[in-house]
Amino acid sequence: MLRKINIYIFYILLSLPIDAKEPTLAILNNTISNAVQKFGIGSYSFECRPYGVLTLEKMYNTAKHGSRCQNSIDRLYRKNPKLKDYAHKLLEYKQTYHVEIKETECVLYAKGQVTLSELLLVEGLAIKKPMFKDEEFASYFTLAQRKAKIENKGLWAEKIFNSCIEELYK
Numbered sequence: 001m002l003r004k005i006n007i008y009i010f011y012i013l014l015s016l017p018i019d020a021k022e023p024t025l026a027i028l029n030n031t032i033s034n035a036v037q038k039f040g041i042g043s044y045s046f047e048c049r050p051y052g053v054l055t056l057e058k059m060y061n062t063a064k065h066g067s068r069c070q071n072s073i074d075r076l077y078r079k080n081p082k083l084k085d086y087a088h089k090l091l092e093y094k095q096t097y098h099v100e101i102k103e104t105e106c107v108l109y110a111k112g113q114v115t116l117s118e119l120l121l122v123e124g125l126a127i128k129k130p131m132f133k134d135e136e137f138a139s140y141f142t143l144a145q146r147k148a149k150i151e152n153k154g155l156w157a158e159k160i161f162n163s164c165i166e167e168l169y170k
Contacts, residue, residue, distance in 0.1 A: 023098040031088040048106035050117040053126035059164045069164035118144040124154015
């Protein structure tokens, strides 16, 4: 019962700044991966997953063990080990960030008005979710993804998109 009350209070805290037109600020407690970060607001902590994108970690974890998709992602990280820790190097521990909860994910403003989702897309560490329709972010995400594809970065360099998307639709 106490847990339900805490969760209810947490969501009230997250929704208050929306009504007041003030940003929700949360403190970064841990960067688990490019796909998951842990934040805190007061005594409440929560996990944040980048909004509107499928990260390489998500693709890897949903693919079959030993599949072409997993092998391609492993190859990318062997060639570019820094990419695996991209969010960890980008985000500063105990720094305050503007965070917006959308559906079950987070819009995390990692560099001024640029979101972590956009930065992952530009580096080729994520793709825009199929059928993503958010008017506020869709064009930014499309441009970021197109930039990575043109520059042959991340998943575009290793043809991960083809091998992973092929598996998702089998």
